Amino acid sequence: xxxxxxxxxxxxxxxxxxxxxxxFIQKQQKENSTKPSVAMTSTSSTSGTDTFTTAEVAIHxxxxxxxxxxxxxxxxxxxxxxxxxxxxxxxxxxCGKEAxxxxxxxxxxxxxxxxxxxxxxxADYLIGSIKVS
Amino acid sequence: MRxxxxxxxxxxxxxxxPVLLWLAFSPTQLALTDTTQKLDAIAKIAALSGLAxxxxxxxxxxxxAVFERLFLGLDRAYRAHRLIGGSVLILLMTHxxxxxxxxxxxSLLSGFEFLKPSTDIAxxxxxxxxxxxxxxxxxxxxxxxxxxxFITIQRALGAIIFIGGYHALFVTGSDMRANIPLFxxxxxxxxxxxxxxxxxxxxxxxxxRKLEYIVDSVRHGDNVSVIWLKPxxxxxxxxxxxxxxxxxxxxxxxxxxxxFSISSSSDNGNIRIAVKASGDYTxxxxxxNEGDKVQVEGPxxxxxxxxxxxxxxVWVAGGIGVTPFLSMAQILTSDHDVTLYYCVRTISQAxxxxxxxxxxxxKQGFKLILICDDQRQRxxxxxxxxxxxxxxxxxAPPPMMHALEKHLKRLGVPKDSIYYEDFALT
Numbered sequence: 001x002x003x004x005x006x007x008x009x010x011x012x013x014x015x016x017x018x019x020x021x022x023x024f025i026q027k028q029q030k031e032n033s034t035k036p037s038v039a040m041t042s043t044s045s046t047s048g049t050d051t052f053t054t055a056e057v058a059i060h061x062x063x064x065x066x067x068x069x070x071x072x073x074x075x076x077x078x079x080x081x082x083x084x085x086x087x088x089x090x091x092x093x094x095c096g097k098e099a100x101x102x103x104x105x106x107x108x109x110x111x112x113x114x115x116x117x118x119x120x121x122x123a124d125y126l127i128g129s130i131k132v133s
Numbered sequence: 134m135r136x137x138x139x140x141x142x143x144x145x146x147x148x149x150x151p152v153l154l155w156l157a158f159s160p161t162q163l164a165l166t167d168t169t170q171k172l173d174a175i176a177k178i179a180a181l182s183g184l185a186x187x188x189x190x191x192x193x194x195x196x197x198a199v200f201e202r203l204f205l206g207l208d209r210a211y212r213a214h215r216l217i218g219g220s221v222l223i224l225l226m227t228h229x230x231x232x233x234x235x236x237x238x239x240s241l242l243s244g245f246e247f248l249k250p251s252t253d254i255a256x257x258x259x260x261x262x263x264x265x266x267x268x269x270x271x272x273x274x275x276x277x278x279x280x281x282x283f284i285t286i287q288r289a290l291g292a293i294i295f296i297g298g299y300h301a302l303f304v305t306g307s308d309m310r311a312n313i314p315l316f317x318x319x320x321x322x323x324x325x326x327x328x329x330x331x332x333x334x335x336x337x338x339x340x341x342r343k344l345e346y347i348v349d350s351v352r353h354g355d356n357v358s359v360i361w362l363k364p365x366x367x368x369x370x371x372x373x374x375x376x377x378x379x380x381x382x383x384x385x386x387x388x389x390x391x392x393f394s395i396s397s398s399s400d401n402g403n404i405r406i407a408v409k410a411s412g413d414y415t416x417x418x419x420x421x422n423e424g425d426k427v428q429v430e431g432p433x434x435x436x437x438x439x440x441x442x443x444x445x446x447v448w449v450a451g452g453i454g455v456t457p458f459l460s461m462a463q464i465l466t467s468d469h470d471v472t473l474y475y476c477v478r479t480i481s482q483a484x485x486x487x488x489x490x491x492x493x494x495x496k497q498g499f500k501l502i503l504i505c506d507d508q509r510q511r512x513x514x515x516x517x518x519x520x521x522x523x524x525x526x527x528x529a530p531p532p533m534m535h536a537l538e539k540h541l542k543r544l545g546v547p548k549d550s551i552y553y554e555d556f557a558l559t
Contacts (some may be wrong), residue, residue: 019245026241027245062170063239088247093306
């Protein structure tokens with residue numbers, strides 16, 4: 001048992017260090033490369049005029065295909081997950097689901113939520129709205 | 134043989150039931166189309182088994198009679214406890230690694246964001262709980278600490294059930310509260326564990342009744358203290374070969390509970406223990422005096438010739454490991470044919486030689502062979518096998534015992550006919 005446990009501990013520590021170091025390096029690179037482009041992202045494209053049922057949205061519930069419902073609008077955030085400043089892990093549980101409250105409160109159960117800039121960024125991913133029956 | 138597997142089968146069932154309940158009753162349909170979903174499923178399975186086994190391990194540490202029977206003796210139950218503890222850590226590390234891998238499969242950055250401290254209480258508790266568990270297990274396994282510290286660490290490990298329970302119930306993505314059968318299972322097993330933990334650790338109570346004894350007489354000498362105890366009211370009901378936990382009340386001895394084999398027969402209610410000064414606590418017992426109070430909890434153990442069907446037996450005692458055999462030899466009758474090998478370094482260490490020699494001359498069918506290291510005598514498995522016994526009972530320091538056990542097996546002695554008492558209990 002001691003040996004198995006030792007090997008597991010080593011693998012675990014190595015894996016976690018890899019993610020922390022690798023992630024940290026990516027974060028540094030990103031901060032360096034995205035700073036100038038922040039000013040250009042204000043063009044919002046509102047192409048989403050389609051309507052969906054909640055059942056249709058529910059199909060898109062994975063990290064590679066992730067739709068969210070926020071204030072009865074539907075957003076396809078699949079490409080955004082890796083860029084979310086709060087980490088993809090805060091969004092993934094809501095893929096395919098109603099996420100209004102989560103977006104408004106950042107899941108902390110109190111008021112606060114996202115900045116105006118974040119709300120603008122969200123608009124980039126709008127693909128439609130919920131069908132009102 | 135089937136009996137020996139009972140403990141393993143029971144433990145595996147405890148770990149697998151929550152996984153099956155999760156698979157059967159999860160509110161969201163399990164879809165494994167995506168890598169992240171597959172990793173998520175593995176993470177959840179590992180977490181459910183890990184939490185169930187952690188709960189079971191806490192229940193096991195309460196030394197309930199039912200589990201002692203299930204694992205065929207407290208020493209084996211303790212061994213299971215250690216193995217289960219290791220498995221819990223591996224499962225929970227797998228859980229954390231799989232969740233991290235899930236986010237890292239999107240990008241290393243999101244894996245990093247996930248690992249970073251956050252304000253999500255349930256998530257943070259999960260990370261801290263696992264971190265604490267890793268540190269505590271590493272300390273308790275790889276660093277030799279004093280007994281008191283060891284107990285404190287074990288207690289702290291048990292406390293992780295509170296953190297783990299909160300994490301499992303409230304972390305985003307948990308199916309626990311939405312899956313009623315799963316929730317029910319954890320209320321049962323986790324609730325029992327938490328209840329027992331609070332009762333034992335916070336109220337400092339044992340589930341077992343403790344009996345009051347006082348020290349009747351004590352003989353110190355040559356690193357070994359022989360202590361006779363007299364019951365204040367009720368006497369402990371035990372059979373030869375068993376052990377109990379003893380907690381002395383004395384100014385010179387720590388107020389801890391330690392296990393010792395009983396080396397007297399169960400005839401008149403008095404109990405004799407013989408303790409070799411091999412650690413801090415056992416050295417302190419050299420200061421015990423007549424009239425000191427003792428609380429006795431037990432009895433425990435299944436190591437007894439009375440539990441074995443075959444009558445032609447070889448007993449092997451290494452040093453102070455002679456104690457359970459002393460109590461057994463006293464109740465031996467002529468329907469048994471027993472040879473006791475009493476192994477010591479020097480003849481002066483064979484402090485029970487006189488008593489055993491007398492028993493050997495009194496009792497038909499009881500033979501004593503003394504083996505002293507300093508007279509270039511060595512016990513080997515070949516000696517033992519030549520006695521052509523049907524079963525072998527070993528009680529000796531672990532290295533000697535395991536070496537003998539290995540050699541006996543190599544000489545073709547079936548595993549089922551070797552019995553041993555692990556007196557290096559922790």
